[in-house]
Amino acid sequence: MTSVVTAGGVSVTMRGPVVDEAEAVLDRLVTDGVPASLMAKNAQLWGPEAVEEASRRLGWLDLPETSRPLLPELAALVERVRADGLDRVVLAGMGGSSLAPEVITRTAGAELTVLDTTDPQQVASVVADRLERTVVVVSSKSGGTIETDSHRRVFEQAFRDAGITGEDLARRFVVVTDPGSPLEKTAREAGYTVVLADPDVGGRYSALTAFGLVPSALAGVDVARLLDEAAALVPALHQPYDNPGLALGAALGASALGGRDKLVIADHGSGITGFGDWAEQLIAESTGKEGKGILPVVVEGPDAPGFAEAEDVRRVLLGARPEDSGLGVSGPLGAQFLLWEYATAVAGRVLGINPFDQPNVQESKDNTAALLRGAAEGEAPTVVAGEPALVVGAVEVHAPAELLRGATDLTGVLEAVVAAIPEHGYLAVMAYLDRFADAGAERLRPLLAQATERLRKTPAAVTFGWGPRFLHSTGQYHKGGPRNGVFLQITGESAQDVPVPGKPYTLRSLQLAQAFGDLRALRSRGRPAVRLHLRDRAAGVEQLLSALA
Template sequence: MSSLSLSAAGAARQAIESAVPGLVDERFASRLFAKDPTLWGPAAREEAGIRLGWTEAATVSRPLVAEIVQLRDDFASEGVTRFVLAGMGGSSLAPEVITRTEGVDLFVLDSTDPDMVQLAVQDLDRTALVVSSKSGSTVETDSARRAFVAAFEKAGIDAPQRIVVVTDPGSPMDGSAREAGYRKVFNADPNVGGRFSALTAFGLVPSGLAGVDIERLLDDAEEASEFLRDDAEDNIGLRLGAALGGTTPLRDKIVIVNNGAPVVGFADWAEQLIAESTGKSGTGVLPVVVSDNAPELTSGAGDILVISLVPQDAEPADQGDAVAISGSLAAMMMALEVATAVAGRLLGIDPYNQPDVESAKNATRALLASSPEPSPAEATDGAIEIRGSEQVLQGATTVVEALKALLGQLPEDGYVSVQAYFDRLGWADLEKIRPLLAEKTRRPVTFGWGPRFLHSTGQYHKGGPAQGVYLQVTAATDTDVDIPGIPFSFGELISAQADGDAQVLTDHHRPVLRLRLTDRAAGVEQLLKATTEL
């Protein structure tokens, strides 16, 4: 198939040769596209039975195209050309990769950091808000909606006419949005889980409003589906899934790098799909998003598998334990969704549930309800407050000592997770810590912006293998934004989300070091410098 290709070497090739013939014999691909819920065993049957609508998304979503294009034209005639998406997890990551790949502007508000909220709530005369949530009760999304309603009203703008909603039929938001008279309510297929929803209304509405040719996107997906449903040994979905979940011993750190493929941000979308689908019951595979020349690419570690996103004319993978995949964006999305379903089968887990995502949400709600005083820092070093259990800190009083203490607990087969709870647009420099830590530890390092990673790798951190050590970075700000109708602000919300997740990780016996930057600029500089001194 011209729009999708895959080559494999080393352990990935061996896994494909071992697993794919059996998958073909049992007709996994055709049964998947026939929405057979028995593919993952009796325990998964109920959940899978209501989550396989994604296999026909390219066809079912077709009627949405005309509605979205018409709404985009109507907005344009009114001078509305800027779109902000309030969504989390699959509701935001898919539109982000689609619009970035197509070179179209879309402001993705998937943070509760007050600075980022303020960046979003600007230029209101030409702005419309898309609110995306399957359940309609996601706290980050609802808080953003409230902030925009208040901002529109303050600017003298008819708020309901500037708000578009994407949600499941019958959700709390479905009813309230229609009652409020919002401009348009799009109902998505309820039989599609959020992380598999890229080619449903959740991916198409914000992308199409922003200017993406969504009909072409669906054409590419439909073409890929015709190939991916075949029970054949050259089925790229089966082959990629075998590489993800079928290596022996399991290479459970999946390092994803873009080596010239014309897709922007695909690895971030893939990270959520793979981590949240497989990281449970003490097993799973961990996606590690890296850039060129990352230490993980040449570490030679026996638990690493490299997936390279390459141009369609690239040379096949012929060395290392690696997979090279190319194709159009929609084709690659479909292939990875199939591969994730295959990996779930090979790993013996249900790829459609997410048993540990709710725990951090519950901890956040409890903290917001009780409004506890902040715990005192165990130590302060320059612009950074240091917190952690005695077991984690082991008497450390400086940032360098605390980092050494945390990394000293890293297992041989472990990984480091960096979690930064503040504005990802204004402080992207902090991501430089990821390759620095990878170089120092010679182990895979993930980097997630909070709270968005809670809807992604957050599931893997609690439900996957107990291999990680966790560095949580929070930051003070002179800015705060009230959430209308709610007894807490965005600053209080993001603080509670960080506290709640750290509490749940600790309850799961995961080592957590917490660093709070009392000054963002000075703190980021100090933290990066400390990392180089390890």
């Protein structure tokens, strides 16, 4: 059986069991009047406890129109920046402030350097590249994001060291933030250009706000087209039938209720680059709470390990109809942003959770702050690590003995990690490394997925995230979602460090504090977690890959 819902340039295809699963849920959503209520911004849709938060987080529904007044401002800003000879755009932002612009610019073939890390090697490399031609977009909804604040301080010092001061320095920064944030105050005092975003839109729903549009426009993208694409979908979202957003939301929610709570996402000719990473944050952070949730698993393609259908997996192909059972979604990027936001909000209602809060994110931040206070008092964050349980070449293994099961080499360690995954559970690989220089670490995901197929009766989902950016994404799911995850954290020695001007810590200290803070949060919840520390990054990554070969 096949069901195809097409409207506004978007198509959602359901095949096989997903049609039957979604049908009853879809009927209930229509009977409850959800499409009209959602488009009318009825905050009651997610229950009385969600009303306060939801009432302040539904502005994304209007963005195809309310973001249009930004366009002349952006055109003037682009003209000014180009006249200043600044043609390299660096975006300093985390989570919702960086993921959408990265998808937008990569899809358009425009150059944007995204800085969403505290890795000192990666930051130093970005700062050293074409500084004389660089404009920095500092993007933070709260205005207090510690990573972004550190990036701003590092770049300010780099410009001063290069002899760029006063008004010339001020013209190198564009700040995107919410009205009244601490960052707005700091930026205006410094004379930076400030673009205010819609405060009624949460970070992960902000693709079509200033957070998505400003850096993309500066990089040379036609952002008006994105708004046009999204606007074409809006009429269908009001309708009870022929509504792709409602159909997709019903399918996601019904699958999770039926036990298929792993959403494996693969691109198959969509023409959109990196969309899975953006969708990962939206879905995981919106649904992963109260012991419930949908876990997105972004894979390399339809033939990648981990894409096979399993009893706890729902597959979605981007850009093509599913070849057998599952979901297929196609359409232009602007419309897809709005489609998935709408569908995620609908899935939240189906699951009985508030899709607009993130109650478990703060704990890792608090742990990081505590460790940094210790560092400021002379206590290095490394003291938290303790002695390794095992050292193999360039790799230190930090884990409870009962989790390692007597392993004496890296193959044994990784097999013990896989063995610890419970039925219908998952493995999360979290790498606090340089995602460009240490990109080989991403190969661990498919290799570990193959290992689950080889060592278990049924394969298990394996995710991969770069730290600390996943803390603003799947980190909420890890701590608030179903208690069935096993966690493999990877940290590494850095060949260099970068001071954070005006702060008593360096980027290396901050990165370690974030890693240890999250590890502490996971272990405090009884989540099985292993930390692998690479004394030499290149050698350590190769050792891990070899252990899985």
